[in-house]
Each structure stands twice: as structure tokens, then as C-alpha cells.
Amino acid sequence: MASSLSTTTKSIPVFITTDSLHSILSHQTLIDHFHSSLPTVSSSLCSPIRQSYAVSPTSSLLLMPSWSSSPSLPYLGVKLVTYFPLNLPGIHGSYVLFSSTSGQTLATMDGTALTLYRTACVSGLASRILSRNDSEVLVMIGAGALAPHLIRAHLAARPGLKRVIIWNRTEVKARALAEEMRGSVGGDGVEFESNGSLDEAVAMGDIVSCATNSEVALVKGERLKVGAHLDLVGSFQHSMKECDDEAIRRGRVFVDNEAALVEAGELVGAFERGVIGKGDVCGMLVELIGGEKAGRRSAEEITVFKSVGSAVVDILAAQLVYETYMKQ
Template sequence: MAAQQDQVNPATATAAISPPIYISTPTLRSIITHRALIDHLKRTLPTNSTAIQSPLRHAHQTSPASSLLLMPSWSNSPSLPYIGVKLVTFNSNNSTLNLPGVHASYVLFNSLTGQTLASMDATELTLYRTSCISALASEYLSRKDSQTLLMIGAGAMAPHLIRAHVTVRPSLKRVIVWNRSVEKAKALVDNLRKEGGFDEGLSFEECNGSLEEFVRVADIVSCATCSETPLVKGQDLKNGAHLDLVGSFTHSMRECDDEAIRRSRVFIDNEAATVEAGELVGALERGVISRDDIVGDLVELIKREKVVGRRDEEEITVFKSVGSAVVDLISAQMVYETYMNDH
């Protein structure tokens, strides 16, 4: 068995004599689906995450409204012979220009030879990997009979989160989109209806009432904003709800209040969430929860050896993700090897 695991993938073997390739946004979209990436992460994270070295990301404030992030990772395992670096820029003012707040590129190298293998649009890769991580966690944490998804935020991440959550919870019948700009929420709903690809029984609507009103009826609440003021109040979460927090990655950002954290069983994608995400950093500093109250991370959820996901139909769960270079590398691996096998 060990010998089989150490075999180099055919795609990586042929890459040794191939020139570097560029995987554009249209190409990436043509070779990846949320379902395929969710399955790939579920299958490979438990076995490969320990083989990947991933130092803390470099984060540099380039202006009051913008940041540069460098996320390196590498593996010397013959079954995963890659070095990868994601270069990310974040500009909080881009919404006023009708541009995404995050732009990124990913560069993949062969870790055995140092050869440059590929570069790809990591803006799109990040949208896929982040939404699929949330959906994979939801598979273990949300109720299997969830019917209503509330999407808070209508930026570039929102349609991916919606599609990913619907992928793992086909029971969903209603998707509600809330955004500070109702026009943007309506535009997203219109685009989702036009693009299709959903079951006929799934309805979409923009949130015209108070946010609290829709939080109270949602089985899954997914947040992808840069809010520094809590949007989801714990008192409004109904029993059995699952709260998916994607947006915050600094101490000043908070998408939910302390009560939401206090009422919930809390899970994270990786340890960085406890020192980066405003919701958790603040709750830990204020003594709302202790580190022992964070039940487990995503890999532990998948393994189901020491950590149990949802235990009953009444408990409230929270999953907080901040992203990781490990998941970036495994996602880039799938894109690259799929491309090489197809070409």
C-alpha cells in the first residue's frame, strides 16, 4: 500500500519535460466543479495535510484600505510533489469601482526538481476552494433536512457559496440574499436565475425586510462580507441553525456577535482562525469562550475519530474559515492534474 501511495501521478511525470503552462479563468472554470473539488478535498485533506509544510502567511498592509498576502506551502511526498505560492491583494474600496475586493495568482512548482509547472488565476481558485471548504464543513454540521439558506453578502464569493452549499444540501428549497445594497442582492438573484444549473424546486429572492427577520428562519446562514459591525445576532439564530462565517480575516472584522459564538458549537478550518478572525479573537479575549470550547478543525471533522459534527437537530453550529495554503495547494493540484490529463 505504501509503495502505491508513493507513485508519482502521470500528470506530474509528464510535466517534467513540459514547459510551464498558464491556466486562465475560462479554462479553470471548464475543468473544475464545486462537487469535484468538495470530493477531492474530502478525500485528500486527511491524508495529505500532514505532508504539507505551510508557514504562517505573510500579511502586509500596503495602504489603509489594501493588503498584500503571500501564502506558501510545499510537500516533498512523491505522491504530492509540489511547491505552491499564492499572491493575494485585498482592496476594501473596490466595491465602489464594481470590482472584486480580492485578486490573486497562484504559481505551482515541482518540489522534486524546482521546475515551474503552472501559474493560474487564483482569484477564481480562491472562490472555489473557499466555498467548497464551507460546503464540506456544512456536510457535517448543518441539518440534513435544511431548507432555507440565507446568503449575507452579494460579492464575488456569494454565488460560489450558494452553489457549493446547495451541492451538499440538495434539500434546500429557498435561497435568500441579503446585502446592504438591495440592488446588488437583486442583481445576484437575477444572475443565479439566468445562469441556472439548480433543481427546479429551488427559489431565489433578495431580502427586502430586516436582516434579523430572515436570520430567524434560515437553516444555514452563510456570511461573506468585510463587516466590522456584527451582522448576525446570536439571539436571532433558531435552534438547529448552522452559521458559516467566511468574510473576516482581521481582528477588526466581525460578522456575528458574541452571543452567536456563545450559543454555538464552534468549528474552524485551521488554527489560524483563532488568531486572525475578529469573531473568535474577540470572544476569546472577552472570555465568552475558551480555547477548549472550539470543538475541532475541518480535518478532524472529516476523520470523525475524536471530533463529532452535528449531534442533534437542535444545536447551533458555527464554522469559521480564514483559508489556508494547504487547501490552496491541494486545490491547485486538482486543477493542474486535471488540465494535464485532459491535454
């Protein structure tokens, strides 16, 4: 989306409420925005490595900046995240968008909600490219704040999905999420259910999406059905992993960006154990979109997509929110 808004004149910064953000964004429109924008603006974006500062023995402040040199994306953005794990919820975020031509503040918005949308939509976009066109069963592992977004993103990417099976360590949470989704999108002909058997659920999934902080492998590669697509979202530290080595060995592995190669526990561990090498990773999301790397090559192969997030998709999501808001 090329920017049509002038940021050269002095204006009052806007505060975009969380309700407004929800009314502006849909998983379909954000997936489409990423699909069209990532190949054209990625090379013009500078996104330094995420900075983390300890503010106490248990709490930290994280900064994720990104800015563009492209006239079509005249923005500089920073996501500020606080991590206070002793509180519930333990993560809070704000996103501040500036003009990259004048430096003035343009908008502030809910960084937590923005992150939920952009994370899910990155997975949705990868699924659009890597999962089978005839996928019918989505298995959602985890029932936290990200799970409903991931479900909606996968449904947007694969409207042929007919059944969603939810598993969570606490089964009552899986049942509650199934009921919530049944009430909000069940009218579209999609069946929602929970399943207390993880192995049984995984074996049924055409798409298996994981959003947990597990440090024990949940998805066993031997349980993945032929032609499945495995979407790994949760791990961002070496101690975390949502699948075992067999899942990595059986699948063609793709990542959202290079940071996944040094941050994701599933991949770092697989590299260390010689399961695969870094050179065996088949490509990044932007390469898939642009056709530089081949995605799914057959109906039988298993694909694996691992994401850890980036400031690039933050600023693109913020762009869509801001420009849509200003046109209302």
C-alpha cells in the same frame, strides 16, 4: 487524489486561463476532493504563515506558500495576492505551481478565481458535515464576488435545499444576485429571493452563510433557529465580525484551521470577553473529516463554522485544476 503525472522530466510551464479553470472546476468535485484529500495529505504539507508586505501606505503584497513531502502530492505552490483597496476590484491574485521534486515551474493560474472556489468549497464541506441533513433554507448574507460561489457550494453539499434568501446592505445587489442565480441554477427546483430584513431572513435559515467585511455584528444569535448551521467566511481581522457573542455562545464552534483562533474577530473578541475559551472550540475541519472530532450531535444543536483560509486548500485546489487540465 494521488498524482499520476510525472514532474521529473523537463516540460514547458502551462498557463491555465480563467475560462479553463471555470470549465475544470465544479463546487461538487472540489468539495469531494477536499473531503478525500485533506485527511491524507495535511500532515505532509508545510504551509508557513502568510507573509504581508506594505508596498505603499494603502497597498500590500501577500504571499501564501505551501509544499508537500508526500509522493502523492509532488507540488510546491505559491499564491501571490495584491491588495490595492483604492482600485476596483482591489484584490488580484495569481497561483504558481512547481514540482517539489525538480523545482521546475509547472503551471500558472488565476489565484483570485481559485480562492473563490476553494473558500466556498471549504464552507460547503463543513456544511456537509455540520448542517442538518434535512436543511431546506439557505440564507446568504452578502452579495459580493464570493456569494454566488458559496450558494453553489452549499447547494452541492445539501442538494435538498429548496429556498435561497439573499440579504445585502444594498438591497438592489441582493435582488440582482437572486435574479442571476435564478437564471443559472433556478431550473433545479430551487427558489431564489432577496429580503430587506436581516433579522427576518436569519430566523428562517437552516444554513446561514456570511461573506462580508462587516465590523458590526450582523447575525444576532437570538435569531438563529434551533438546529441552524452558521457559516462565517468574511472576517480575517480582529476589527471584523459577522455575528454577535450570543451566536458564539449558543453554538458548537468549529474552525477550518488554527489561524482562525488568532485572526477571526468573532472568536478573538469572544475569547477576550470570556464568552468561550479557546479550549471550547470543538475542532478543525480535518478532524471532522477524519472522525477525530464529533460534528453535529443532535437535530436541535446550533453549529458554527469559522474559516479564514489557508495555503493547504490552495495547493489542493491547484492540484485538481492542473492534473485535470493535463489529462484533457
